[in-house]
Amino acid sequence: MANRPVQKETSRRPHFLQFNNLACETAGGKVIFATDEWFAPARNLLKRDPPEFIATAFTEYGKWMDGWETRRKRIPGHDWCIIQLGVPGIIHGFDVDTSFFTGNYAPYTSIQAACLDQMPSFTLEGDRTGMAASPSQFKAVEQLNSDSWEELVPITKLKPGYSESCHNYLNVTYPHRVTHIRINIYPDGGIARLKVYGIGKKDWSTVSSQDLVDLVALVNGGVCVGYSDAHFGHPCNMIGIGRADNMGDGWESARRLDRPKVLKVDEKGILQVPGFEWAILRLGHPGIISKIEVDTNHFKGTKSIEYLFPFCSIICLNVLHLKQQYLYVSLSVVQCGPVTHVRLVIAPDGGVSRLRLWGRPVSNNMTRPQQISKL
Numbered sequence: 001m002a003n004r005p006v007q008k009e010t011s012r013r014p015h016f017l018q019f020n021n022l023a024c025e026t027a028g029g030k031v032i033f034a035t036d037e038w039f040a041p042a043r044n045l046l047k048r049d050p051p052e053f054i055a056t057a058f059t060e061y062g063k064w065m066d067g068w069e070t071r072r073k074r075i076p077g078h079d080w081c082i083i084q085l086g087v088p089g090i091i092h093g094f095d096v097d098t099s100f101f102t103g104n105y106a107p108y109t110s111i112q113a114a115c116l117d118q119m120p121s122f123t124l125e126g127d128r129t130g131m132a133a134s135p136s137q138f139k140a141v142e143q144l145n146s147d148s149w150e151e152l153v154p155i156t157k158l159k160p161g162y163s164e165s166c167h168n169y170l171n172v173t174y175p176h177r178v179t180h181i182r183i184n185i186y187p188d189g190g191i192a193r194l195k196v197y198g199i200g201k202k203d204w205s206t207v208s209s210q211d212l213v214d215l216v217a218l219v220n221g222g223v224c225v226g227y228s229d230a231h232f233g234h235p236c237n238m239i240g241i242g243r244a245d246n247m248g249d250g251w252e253s254a255r256r257l258d259r260p261k262v263l264k265v266d267e268k269g270i271l272q273v274p275g276f277e278w279a280i281l282r283l284g285h286p287g288i289i290s291k292i293e294v295d296t297n298h299f300k301g302t303k304s305i306e307y308l309f310p311f312c313s314i315i316c317l318n319v320l321h322l323k324q325q326y327l328y329v330s331l332s333v334v335q336c337g338p339v340t341h342v343r344l345v346i347a348p349d350g351g352v353s354r355l356r357l358w359g360r361p362v363s364n365n366m367t368r369p370q371q372i373s374k375l
């Protein structure tokens with residue numbers, strides 16, 4: 001049988017990359033155990049920023065590397081570490097990124113997962129360069145029986161971290177909630193970043209229909225399911241935890257080439273623009289939204305105008321002008337039926353740091369689309 005033609009890297013981007021990184025440090029991900037961290041600590045795996053290489057940087061243990069790197073193993077066994085997800089959920093795929101690890105990359109990996117009832121009490125703190133797990137740490141981790149956790153990825157060959165080929169995308173079909181993963185590397189070596197793409201899964205049975213919750217929050221199972229442009233920042237950043245540290249942690253589109261020199265709003269308050277950018281977000285649970293917060297923190301040179309349309313019904317907010325360079329608005333919403341998705345439109349383009357949809361959850365059978373009146 002003839003070999004299939006090799007696809008270019010760009011056409012091989014898997015669908016799961018649109019989901020949230022449940023293990024990211026900014027989502028609360030933590031490394032709780034690592035067999036060895038001689039050259040570089042395992043916590044680097046969870047950094048939000050892209051990996052760097054500084055040719056002149058060395059530590060007292062060897063070449064400084066921006067990732068997790070263990071020493072060359074001269075004894076039987078392999079290295080592994082355990083990561084506690086910041087947001088427990090359903091995993092759809094991994095990116096094992098070996099950026100800049102070339103002669104020292106981990107040649108094989110496998111990944112296991114578990115849903116633990118109780119969070120382990122131990123964790124790794126501080127810079128652990130030059131360290132290995134102590135006998136007491138091995139003893140504590142033994143209780144988790146992690147070697148028999150469910151295997152999500154069998155032993156798989158990795159590519160070294162030369163430019164574009166550094167992403168090792170691994171698809172997962174596993175419909176159960178996960179709180180912890182164990183990544184094994186065979187026999188040793190380095191990985192720059194581990195991204196765990198998935199959707200948060202909250203236990204909604206503990207939330208009353210009277211509780212006001214941010215229905216689209218990453219921690220509550222919100223997810224971005226489509227967008228028009230994510231040139232500088234992905235829309236999924238808008239549902240992240242807390243306020244953003246900088247512009248990189250928000251949704252930012254490129255400047256539209258058809259953007260008007262002057263924005264005009266007609267007498268009905270409708271914005272007159274040739275084009276706009278949009279993102280569709282699915283709520284973690286269907287609900288009735290009563291308050292919307294749009295936070296444009298850090299987007300100072302990217303003035304934008306926002307208005308929102310729920311996917312199934314229409315909530316028409318007054319067009320909102322950003323007159324200041326910094327904005328944190330709360331918008332009250334016209335009463336409407338339950339919604340499952342929203343579409344955020346920014347016109348003509350620009351950036352939004354956070355989007356919060358405060359509302360009350362409703363049961364799934366109450367979510368037929370409803371037509372509602374405009375504000």
Ligand SMILES: NC(=O)NC(NC(N)=O)C(=O)[O-]
Nearest residue numbers: 039062063064065069072104
């Ligand atoms: N130049 C290297 O990267 N050497 C070693 N790694 C580090 N980080 O020094 C190695 O070969 O394992």
